[in-house]
Amino acid sequence: MSTSAALAELRSQLAALARPAPAMAKGHVELGIASLDAFLMGGLARAALHEICSQGTTDLPAATAFALAVAMRAAQERPVLWVRQDVLDGESGRPHPAGLAELGLDPDRFLLVTVPDAESVLRAAGEGTRCAPLGAVVMQPHAGENVITLTASRRLALATEASGVITLMVRTVRTGASAAQTRWLVSGKPSRPLEGNAPGYPAFMARLLRHRGGLGEREWHVEWDRERRSFRPMPEPSLVPRMKTEPDVPPLSHPMAALPADGPVAADSGAAARRAG
Template identity: 40%
Template sequence: MRNICSQSDALAALKTRLETLDRSGGRRVETVPRDGSDDGFAPLATSVLHDLYAAAPADAVAVNAFGLGLALRAAAGRPIVWALHEMMGQEAGRPHGPGLHEMGLAPRDLLLVRARDAQTLLAVGEEALRSPAVGAVLLSAWGEAKAFSLTASRRLALAAETGGATLFLARAGAAPCPSAAETRWSIGSCASEPLEGGAPGRPSFSATLLRRRGGGGTGTWIMEWDREQRRFRAPAPLSGGLVPLAAQRPAAAPRTETGARRAA
């Protein structure tokens, strides 16, 4: 994992790094199955822009994790460029190596760029989308900013279409606004189901499709991230679960063969 700080030569450094990826030979492949059988919801279009909004400011970590999962799926083994707004890092925390590993993300998969303002973040996104070696781009931003205009989103969508990579714009502390995105989502965190032996469960998300370009159905899905398979999946149904007794309510006394309650 390589960090590039947003100094005066940030874009030049990014260009150099992307050229290195180009020379290593990135091969483009179809990234998401078209039969709707993967990930538990209709497959997302590739080489387009998708908007991801945190349902609440406290869901900033969730929207970033969800965006990383989608980027991993779309990249299909090719590098991912993750540009992180400095304000997002201050409010939601900076990327954590063990946490990325738990998502199934290897350091060689990720090029991490830190951007101090929204303008730099958008410029990084456009530059990354031009590289034929990049599989997906995730831009993470905090708060409202005039830079996130309809014109800016059109530029990003055009760059994604031209370069072939898929772009995910994750925003927290901001209200959904018109854009050229193919889809618009609201992402929240959910309580995960513990694994066997009381081990921590898989990351769980509530994903609400707010809008799909050209119309179409919307809905809400509860999804878990499967690190081994690198995909989202519906939570497995509980098996053998027992309904707990209501709080502050004594258990009923056992009955006799005649149906009468036996005294304790």
């Protein structure tokens, strides 16, 4: 499908959404961790643009999962528009409904739009930020195309401020100017195993790099609770119960005589062992 056809279909779907649904109330999106939400003065601003960055391609899936989790918390029961540049499918994998469901996210709630270039990502995301009945917009341009300038990001920020639709831009880390309210660096962490060695909760390192309200840089290690659809602090390693890999063996009730590791056992070693007991 061409870019113009994809945008035309997107406009049609957004127009259908706009008829029955009122705009979402502005405010903050709580992430579910009291200390984190308090530090952010209530959570992430809903009517704002936020950047979720990865250090490179390796951590891009983790940054994407983190952004989608935030989007689902923000959207509540509303649809989420997810705009991706198609070249990302070959670099970090194609969106998979079963994978979204494993994260506790409903694939039916996502409007996925795939476009060939970063400029089209910007145009499609702009359409979404002006649609107040949407719950959130997630946009993913490719790192190699830097069309999202300060001016372009300012237009996005103004549009989301007017509609109240939180917009999350997922990209590799950069140092250029941006009108985003916050900029985060996100990477994946090893999950801690659950009972029975069941797969653990998705774990992230989330570092606040920039906040337009003047908050300083700070880092959190968090887990995503699939059932509650909420973040929670990741326990310190010393507080994580050790998984048993071998059965406990009770200690001997009496000393045991040492026996040679090689060579034949002396004839009187049995008696020596009995005497030692």
